[in-house]
Amino acid sequence: MRYFLFILILPLLSYCNTSDTNRSSTDKIAAKTKKKTVEKAPQKIEYKDIDKAHLLGHIKASEDTLFMEIPVPVANREGLYIQKEVLKAFRKMRNAAKKDGIHLKIISAYRSFNYQKWIWDSKFDGRKNSGNRNMRNSYPDPRKRVEAILNYSAMPGTSRHHWGTDIDINSVSTAYFESPQGNKVYEWLTKNAQKHEFCQTYTAGREDGYNEEHWHWSYIPLAKHYYYNFGKKISYEDISGFKGSKFAKELNVIQRFVINNINTECIKSH
Numbered sequence: 001m002r003y004f005l006f007i008l009i010l011p012l013l014s015y016c017n018t019s020d021t022n023r024s025s026t027d028k029i030a031a032k033t034k035k036k037t038v039e040k041a042p043q044k045i046e047y048k049d050i051d052k053a054h055l056l057g058h059i060k061a062s063e064d065t066l067f068m069e070i071p072v073p074v075a076n077r078e079g080l081y082i083q084k085e086v087l088k089a090f091r092k093m094r095n096a097a098k099k100d101g102i103h104l105k106i107i108s109a110y111r112s113f114n115y116q117k118w119i120w121d122s123k124f125d126g127r128k129n130s131g132n133r134n135m136r137n138s139y140p141d142p143r144k145r146v147e148a149i150l151n152y153s154a155m156p157g158t159s160r161h162h163w164g165t166d167i168d169i170n171s172v173s174t175a176y177f178e179s180p181q182g183n184k185v186y187e188w189l190t191k192n193a194q195k196h197e198f199c200q201t202y203t204a205g206r207e208d209g210y211n212e213e214h215w216h217w218s219y220i221p222l223a224k225h226y227y228y229n230f231g232k233k234i235s236y237e238d239i240s241g242f243k244g245s246k247f248a249k250e251l252n253v254i255q256r257f258v259i260n261n262i263n264t265e266c267i268k269s270h
């Protein structure tokens with residue numbers, strides 16, 4: 001019966017556009033129909049379309065109109081770039097923290113694919129330590145080495161730092177966040193960051209994915225669009241061109257480190 005009525009209403013809606021007298025009654029019917037639709041339809045999020053270059057860090061932030069350099073002392077050094085929208089939100093959070101005697105500083109922001117490749121390859125080759133260990137010596141088997149590096153570092157192409165929506169705050173050392181000073185900062189963030197629409201991406205107690213990172217925070221209103229686009233557009237062909245990349249697919253890196261095992265607060269719509 002309901003469908004029958006709807007079929008009757010549809011031609012009426014298009015027909016009535018010609019007459020003023022009819023328009024008011026049509027509007028009422030349309031309003032009723034619309035109300036019903038709104039009540040029934042599940043919440044629909046309109047996602048922005050993000051191109052692959054912006055998802056994989058294949059852009060030059062200093063030349064990209066979405067990005068700007070973070071001024072010192074908001075950042076701890078020159079040459080760090082972030083999306084303008086994220087910087088605006090971070091400044092507000094930073095000012096609020098300052099009023100409570102907490103000092104927040106960005107120590108890492110946008111990273112290009114090539115920069116992440118440099119970090120990754122250096123760890124793979126043993127030129128740079130990972131978690132205080134020389135990975136090449138500790139893990140002669142390359143697949144096991146890739147797995148070990150993944151506890152601390154993202155494979156090039158899969159880092160949320162490529163998006164310009166994520167930042168590291170104050171220190172990338174767990175010891176700092178366990179010290180009295182760092183603990184105060186972390187407590188403030190866990191209590192207040194959500195008000196400013198930031199979330200801690202890699203929390204404690206997840207079964208898989210990266211180790212806990214007290215320092216890594218995402219700006220949800222923007223990051224959720226990148227997250228959604230990444231899941232839709234990125235395949236293992238895009239995750240290549242660095243040492244050990246042939247293990248990406250068999251280790252299910254996209255699912256385990258980008259799509260799953262992140263704080264669910266970070267993918268909620270607001």
Ligand SMILES: [Zn+2]
Nearest residue numbers: 161167168216
């Ligand atoms: Zn980070």
